[in-house]
Amino acid sequence: MRKLRVKSSAGGYDVIVGRGAWQALRRMKAYSSTFVLTEPGLWDRWGARFSRAGVLIGTRPVLVPAGEGSKSLVWAGKVASELLERGADRRSLLIAFGGGVVGDLGGFVASTYMRGIDYVQAPTTILAQVDSSMGGKTAVNIGAMKNLVGTICAPRMVVSDPRVLASMTPRAFRSGLYEVVKHGILSGPGLFGWLEKIVPGLRATNAALLERLVLRAARVKVDVVSRDEREAALRHVLNLGHTFGHAIEEATGYRRFLHGEAVAWGLLLVTRLAELAGVLDPATGKRISRLVRAVGPVPGLAGVRAERVLELLTRDKKAIGGKVLWILPERIGKVRVTSDVPAEAVARAFQEVQSGEWNG
Ligand SMILES: NC(=O)c1ccc[n+]([C@@H]2O[C@H](COP(=O)([O-])OP(=O)(O)OC[C@H]3O[C@@H](n4cnc5c(N)ncnc54)[C@H](O)[C@@H]3O)[C@@H](O)[C@H]2O)c1
Ligand SMILES: [Zn+2]
Numbered sequence: 001m002r003k004l005r006v007k008s009s010a011g012g013y014d015v016i017v018g019r020g021a022w023q024a025l026r027r028m029k030a031y032s033s034t035f036v037l038t039e040p041g042l043w044d045r046w047g048a049r050f051s052r053a054g055v056l057i058g059t060r061p062v063l064v065p066a067g068e069g070s071k072s073l074v075w076a077g078k079v080a081s082e083l084l085e086r087g088a089d090r091r092s093l094l095i096a097f098g099g100g101v102v103g104d105l106g107g108f109v110a111s112t113y114m115r116g117i118d119y120v121q122a123p124t125t126i127l128a129q130v131d132s133s134m135g136g137k138t139a140v141n142i143g144a145m146k147n148l149v150g151t152i153c154a155p156r157m158v159v160s161d162p163r164v165l166a167s168m169t170p171r172a173f174r175s176g177l178y179e180v181v182k183h184g185i186l187s188g189p190g191l192f193g194w195l196e197k198i199v200p201g202l203r204a205t206n207a208a209l210l211e212r213l214v215l216r217a218a219r220v221k222v223d224v225v226s227r228d229e230r231e232a233a234l235r236h237v238l239n240l241g242h243t244f245g246h247a248i249e250e251a252t253g254y255r256r257f258l259h260g261e262a263v264a265w266g267l268l269l270v271t272r273l274a275e276l277a278g279v280l281d282p283a284t285g286k287r288i289s290r291l292v293r294a295v296g297p298v299p300g301l302a303g304v305r306a307e308r309v310l311e312l313l314t315r316d317k318k319a320i321g322g323k324v325l326w327i328l329p330e331r332i333g334k335v336r337v338t339s340d341v342p343a344e345a346v347a348r349a350f351q352e353v354q355s356g357e358w359n360g
Pocket of ligand 1: 039042066067068071098099100101102104124125126127128131132133134135136137138146147164165166167168169172259
């Protein structure tokens with residue numbers, strides 16, 4: 001078990017990673033009451049073990065349905081009402097036990113309930129363990145607009161036990177790994193080279209290896225958010241692969257791809273784009289595309305309309321005055337943040353990757 005430390009204006013917090021990490025919840029003592037926010041299936045599978053580790057026995061969880069639909073103001077209201085009904089006060093603690101959905105919703109409720117109570121993230125998906133549980137960004141969706149309303153509010157602690165990943169479906173597991181690949185590209189040859197070695201044989205049940213993977217990938221996020229809490233320049237780099245990724249998700253109505261799968265396409269597309277823009281050499285481009293593909297199969301891009309994707313790109317939240325802010329890989333461990341990319345190169349990258357003409 002290892003500990004990372006996030007620096008934050010609110011004083012910083014520990015990220016505990018490893019088998020047995022949930023036991024660190026025992027330290028959270030000075031509260032009038034403790035509540036766990038989670039999903040029914042997840043609680044059925046892991047609740048007993050989680051409660052035992054954190055000495056929360058007898059805790060009746062606050063439940064929300066699985067899925068992105070729970071990240072809404074309606075569900076935030078229902079959770080707050082239930083907390084009130086069950087006697088939560090300003091000195092209560094909320095533990096978000098789930099993936100990014102429960103984490104974002106739990107953080108949002110905690111940061112606003114009675115003007116803010118403490119909360120802990122206990123992430124249960126790869127994406128949540130290496131990314132969303134750290135940094136204190138909380139949000140709910142409004143209609144089709146993802147994360148429109150949210151807060152920045154650091155958790156008191158993050159506890160990630162990789163054993164919980166064993167119950168993920170193979171597809172969801174792979175989807176999270178694409179985000180880890182992203183962290184590898186951002187981090188440098190050390191993590192990237194290690195991923196090249198282990199990814200092909202990686203299983204959701206290999207807790208010892210996952211413990212190292214989550215630790216190394218989480219450290220990338222910790223380093224970025226510790227340096228830049230409010231997402232000025234630096235946090236942009238975490239959007240590598242996400243500009244195309246978000247557009248693809250939206251163009252397909254959030255139905256064809258899991259988030260990480262859209263990011264996988266986004267990473268391939270931005271790699272080709274970086275080559276076309278002359279900032280990335282093809283040999284490195286090949287390494288990146290090989291690692292993305294080594295994670296496993298992704299639903300294809302067939303039938304996704306290029307014009308629609310290109311149009312959605314300019315509506316990205318990071319676009320300024322219709323100019324897309326691109327995060328281009330320059331080499332392993334270095335990206336370039338620029339809006340100076342010709343539209344023709346963007347269109348060509350999409351056409352080549354979609355048609356399979358370019359595959360690294
Ligand atoms: N706050 C941030 O900085 C940040 C960063 C990235 C993403 N996000 C948000 O995270 C969300 C996506 O997170 P996610 O990918 O974890 O999705 P998720 O929370 O919906 O989890 C994915 C699926 O896995 C299930 N699940 C969770 N843990 C499981 C386990 N251990 N075993 C089996 N099934 C399990 C869930 O029920 C769900 O069906 C999005 O809403 C996104 O906006 C937030
Ligand atoms: Zn992502």
